[in-house]
Amino acid sequence: MKIDNVSKSDHQTLLIIWEASVRATHDFITEQYIAEIKPLILAQYFDAVDLRCVKDDNGTILGFCGVAEQNIEMLFVAPQHAGKGVGTQLTCYAIEKLAAYKVDVNEQNPQALGFYQHMGFEVVSRSATDDQGKPYPLLHMKLR
DSSP, X not given: OEEEEOOGGXXXXXXXXXXHHHHHHOTTSOHHHHHHHHHHIIIIIGGGSEEEEEEOTTOOEEEXXXXXXXXXXXXXXXXXXXXXXXXXHHXXXXXXXXXXXXXXXXXXXXXXXXXXXXXXXXXXXXXXXOTTSOSOOEEEXXXX
C-alpha cells in the first residue's frame, strides 16, 4: 500500500468509497441526509481539502483522507479494507506530512472515536450539531 495524490478523475471513486463507508459505519445518518450531502461532496468538499489516498499494488484506491487548516476533515476507507491499516496509514500521513492535529468525530460513531483515541487524539469539546446544523453531535479532538 502506498499514499498517493488524488486527481480530479479519482473523485467519483472517492465518492463511491465515501458512500460505502458511511453506510457501513454511520447507521445513525438518514437516507435523506446522504442524498443531500452526496452532491456537495463531489461539487465542493473534495476541492476544499488536501486529498490523499492509499492505493494497493494494482493502483486501486482503498481509502482516502482530506485535510484543511490542520484538521482531518474526512477519512474514509472502503469497508472491505477496514481494519487493515489503511486508516492508520492515512492518519499518520496527515499528522506527519500535512501537519494535522485536529479532527471532528460524530459522537454516534464510537468506532471512529476509539480509532482516533488510539491514534493519540483526545476530546476537547463537543457541538450539539454537525457542520450542516443537523442533529449529529460532533466531538472535537486534538492530538495529545
